[in-house]
Amino acid sequence: MTALLEVDGLKTYFRADGEYVKAVDDVSFRVNKGESVGLAGESGCGKTTVALSLMRLLPSNASIQGGRILYEGQDIVSMSDRRLRKTRWKEISIVFQGAMNALNPVKRVVDQIAEPMILHGDVSKPAARKAAERLVELVGIDKTRAKEYPHEFSGGMRQRVMIAMALACDPRLVILDEPTTALDVMTKTQIQQLVKNIQKELDLSTILITHDLSVIAETCEKVAIMYAGKLAEYGDVVSVFKAPLHPYTEGLIKAFPNIRGSRELPASIPGTPPNLLHPPAGCRFAPRCPIAGKECEALPPDKTLETGRFVSCWKR
Amino acid sequence: MRNVSGFWKVYSANRKGVIGLGLVLFFVGVAVFAGLAPFDPSKVDATRTWLPPNRVNWLGTDWFGHDLFSQMIHGTRVSLFVGVFATLISAIIGTMIGLLSGYYTRLIGEFLERVVDFFLVIPYLPLMIVLVAVFEATEIPIPILWIVIFAIGVTGWSGTARIIRSQVLTVKERQFVDRARTIGASDMRIMIRHIMPNVFPLVFANVVLTVAGAVLAEVTLDFLGLGDITTISWGMMLHFALSNNAMYRGAWWWLIPPGLAIILLVMGFTLIGYSVEEISNPRLREKKF
Numbered sequence: 001m002t003a004l005l006e007v008d009g010l011k012t013y014f015r016a017d018g019e020y021v022k023a024v025d026d027v028s029f030r031v032n033k034g035e036s037v038g039l040a041g042e043s044g045c046g047k048t049t050v051a052l053s054l055m056r057l058l059p060s061n062a063s064i065q066g067g068r069i070l071y072e073g074q075d076i077v078s079m080s081d082r083r084l085r086k087t088r089w090k091e092i093s094i095v096f097q098g099a100m101n102a103l104n105p106v107k108r109v110v111d112q113i114a115e116p117m118i119l120h121g122d123v124s125k126p127a128a129r130k131a132a133e134r135l136v137e138l139v140g141i142d143k144t145r146a147k148e149y150p151h152e153f154s155g156g157m158r159q160r161v162m163i164a165m166a167l168a169c170d171p172r173l174v175i176l177d178e179p180t181t182a183l184d185v186m187t188k189t190q191i192q193q194l195v196k197n198i199q200k201e202l203d204l205s206t207i208l209i210t211h212d213l214s215v216i217a218e219t220c221e222k223v224a225i226m227y228a229g230k231l232a233e234y235g236d237v238v239s240v241f242k243a244p245l246h247p248y249t250e251g252l253i254k255a256f257p258n259i260r261g262s263r264e265l266p267a268s269i270p271g272t273p274p275n276l277l278h279p280p281a282g283c284r285f286a287p288r289c290p291i292a293g294k295e296c297e298a299l300p301p302d303k304t305l306e307t308g309r310f311v312s313c314w315k316r
Numbered sequence: 317m318r319n320v321s322g323f324w325k326v327y328s329a330n331r332k333g334v335i336g337l338g339l340v341l342f343f344v345g346v347a348v349f350a351g352l353a354p355f356d357p358s359k360v361d362a363t364r365t366w367l368p369p370n371r372v373n374w375l376g377t378d379w380f381g382h383d384l385f386s387q388m389i390h391g392t393r394v395s396l397f398v399g400v401f402a403t404l405i406s407a408i409i410g411t412m413i414g415l416l417s418g419y420y421t422r423l424i425g426e427f428l429e430r431v432v433d434f435f436l437v438i439p440y441l442p443l444m445i446v447l448v449a450v451f452e453a454t455e456i457p458i459p460i461l462w463i464v465i466f467a468i469g470v471t472g473w474s475g476t477a478r479i480i481r482s483q484v485l486t487v488k489e490r491q492f493v494d495r496a497r498t499i500g501a502s503d504m505r506i507m508i509r510h511i512m513p514n515v516f517p518l519v520f521a522n523v524v525l526t527v528a529g530a531v532l533a534e535v536t537l538d539f540l541g542l543g544d545i546t547t548i549s550w551g552m553m554l555h556f557a558l559s560n561n562a563m564y565r566g567a568w569w570w571l572i573p574p575g576l577a578i579i580l581l582v583m584g585f586t587l588i589g590y591s592v593e594e595i596s597n598p599r600l601r602e603k604k605f
Contacts, residue, residue, distance in 0.1 A: 055498065098491060102494075103495075107510075115499060116499035119499055
């Protein structure tokens, strides 16, 4: 399989009081064509920062300090602003976290979906509106409602609208940042199903960012686990969930109740994630790790196994 | 259309707003049909001076023999015209500066904010007087009425700019602005298509209140004799009434009607402004249970 997106040693730092917060520190992974990759980890581990880096949408106090993001062989990090504007949305698009706020309250839904098409300059206004109506239907909303305003939509519908908007310019890679987080269980399942269907139908690659491993297990082929700005583990979903290599992954999986196994209370990982302003010198997970030893005080090696799995740990 | 009728439903429930709208519509009607006034307002009749209200001259006559009722009617035009156009100028300047200084918070914003500060603290009346005097002294052939409009417009925008800026500062942090930028919208488009519609209710409420201020400013300038003495306006009527000792001669009919009309028109705009503000800001809506 050929890679559509290759992230290689990405470092994104935030500036705070003259010091750097290493929100994303040396993260590498790849997304193949038509593949969906889940990006998981605790809050504040750098998932969203990775997503924003991929589109160079970082806030003004953050910057990419190193690494490459190759999209079809082209480096997004060093791309000119003009090229970048063409790549965004036409090649890579994003479904923002929190659909409630990502819609302009005083503009009709259909116009908001049509806006990227008009801005990318290849269609007339009426044609864009027609296309937007088709997208509205594609994500399962009656097209008669397209002329309504966002406040007339439910949370799940707004999420659908955000997905439709991401698809507006026929992108090949869609980043979904916590697409199901604020939704109830039923709606969540529907949105997951929708994403799956659309992905198959349009032959999309997706990056799904979530802290909910169950969502990844159901919709993704690959999974990348992040911890404190570092990539802990990467591999295909089945083998990672069946036999996690990194103790953090293991902890995360144990923290989920298992409906088939014995009735145990889900275990939690003791402690809290480190302060990224002054992270531990060696393995960042070491202070919370049940199997940490002396060697973990040094930077852990990046091990890539023959099966394509990746783990960053001394012990495995 | 649903929005318009929805707005009217809420608006018509607001008693202050309805009274204000009634007052303003009344004056607008008078201004539109000013041609139907019984006399030519500038016609001088030397045989009929200092007359109190009577059957022919409903509001009496002045020292020159003008029919004051007809003058009142024609004066409505000037007040509304100046009020609306001066407000338009200050609304455009205020909205533009508010948008720019709220959106570009760094160098441009800071600079514009200092300009706004300057206009906020400067006493607007002396500034207006100076502006009018300077422009009238130059040989530029602009009608004095437009000089007055311009002077009121360029001195009265600072409050609008501040209010717009404060709102832009919060709106631009909303995520839909980031989204718009992501999909490739330019700063200009974000400001005009995305942020402006969100601050517009505020602009509207503020603009209606500005009209009241502009009407008062026009009256003040005319009263001080800085207006065009050949146009007939309420301020000019008061100006001539005072300079011809109307008070001393007991000619109340020369003083009270223009004064009352000014109060009613300003009150009309103020009431509309307050009720629009109440409606667009639900926290101010009167609670009804």
